[in-house]
Amino acid sequence: MNSVIKGTGYVLVHTPDMVLHNGTTQTTERIVNPESEYLKELPKHLRSYEDVLSYYPNQTYIGNVTPDELAAVEQPWHDKKAPMNDRFGPFGEIMPQEEFLLLMQACDVFDLVKLSSDFVAAHKDALLKNEYVGPAVEGRLAEGVSMEEVEKLVNEEHAEPLYHGNVLVGCVKNAHDIDVNLSAHVMLENIVSKASSVLAMLHAVRNAGIDKNEVEYVIDCCEEACGDMNQRGGGNFAKAAAEIAGLDGATGCDVRGFCAGPAHAILNAASLVAAGTFKTVMVTAGGCTAKLGMNGKDHVKKGLPALEDCLGGFAVILTADDGVNPCINLEYVGRHTVGTGSSPQAVISALVTNALDKAGLKINDIDKYSPEMQNPDITKPAGAGDVPQANYKMIGALGVKRGDLEKSELAAFPQKHGLVGFAPTQGHIPSGVPYIGFARKSILEGTINRAMIIGKGSLFLGRMTNLFDGVSFIIEKNEGKGQEAGVSEEQVKGLIAKAMKDFAASLLAE
């Protein structure tokens, strides 16, 4: 049986204060060079929520601007305003920081997030009014505590402060006095990841048009680890987030692989559905505070806004073949193996052309490739170039080497078979998956037939291996042949009713 993409959720959370206080570029600088010009300058480069809403790539991430429309806008994008500044789009939303801090409090079930009662009172209604989130968090929001208590926790008990508008409004407490795995710092990162994952899940459920109870299994693929000193990566973000999102019929687990995590997780999910183990599986991931403002030094030096000011989150719902939605092809999967090697040529061959060879396809038989979809507005000023474009050049060059393309066609290849990057530089978030929502839409509309999602991960960052990693898979048009075998109860009832009617009619005729 095939597994199909039933729906997706894509969310951003504007967190300017977390850029200053939780991004590792900034926290490292504060230790190494506390009086640095950069730290003094950075606050002046933070964007307002309104500017974040009208930023073209953000509107693309939530589905209001298509990648084609974005590609038609001349870069850079940070000095232009999108014609809309909508908070909500067909895939999700861009949540403001104040509501997110309350969502974090609602997602904390160990009484660790302490917000001042004034702050809660000022913003509670806004969060409850959110039709996607409100019903899930109602009854989970605490009234808050006094500012004296917050200050005491921060000053005397190593709590991580939470700011809004550079004003202290709350904190995240230690979950253990000694265990660094449960420190306030780690708890903040984990609760942020969980809360942004919950937000993406709620949007995905709504967008897929399914009942929450239909979700049987959830796979989380963020890059955080939760556990304690005896099992540092014990998990399970997936189930923790499913609880808050109200997926009462689901269990789940965490799948990790650095930035390749989402592609691995989707392959796992699609296989569980294809095997008939579960009918509906969700893949989800929240965002990462550590990466906020990661390239801030370059952005500030070049007089740009601090563009890495949003957490990202996404969720994809896979179900058994409904005969309509695009399928994930599990027969022709690309994978980087232990023996592949780490040169870009070896990596791209393993991920792209090996799968195509198995499928008997040429490079240009894939309408759109979605590799690392980092927003070039962010990466180019930081000297990292245009990451998706670099990938398309490599895929095209491989096409030339294989004889699928003429060298003269190379220059046009990225535009024809590629996309512009529109995802925040949140590691796992830009890795192939941002396009799944648009791929589903474009395949359903008939504008494309096939897309390849490519996830790559830098395993060496964990210092356990020098190996690189990645997997890829093809999403293709549903030919309508694979619909679940058998007939539904309604169909059986209809058939019986018709037979009875026919029988009655024949009796009357006699």
Add this chain to the structure above:
Amino acid sequence: MDLENQKRVKDLAEEHGPENIVVLLGAAEAEASGLAAETVTNGDPTYAGPLTGVSLGLKVYHVCEPEVKAEFDPQVYEDQISMMEMVLDVDEICSEMNSIREQYCKY
């Protein structure tokens, strides 16, 4: 350059002597190649890592430079690098690398 890699380069240079070390880069852009080359010659220009203020002056090349290409088995180069050679702006990378070597390389 990654802070951990800076530390490893520094340690290797101390262990084997800077004159015996060649740093081989594979960065995708001239600017990034130049930054990495500057880090292992003049010191970390971002003032963040262990090579801040440490001028090792190491020999440093990009894998697409002709001097390096000549050292390879042509088949290995074809299998491992030729695709990237087609993609990268090799001339720009070479000129950046030459400029850094002229300024800061001690060996």
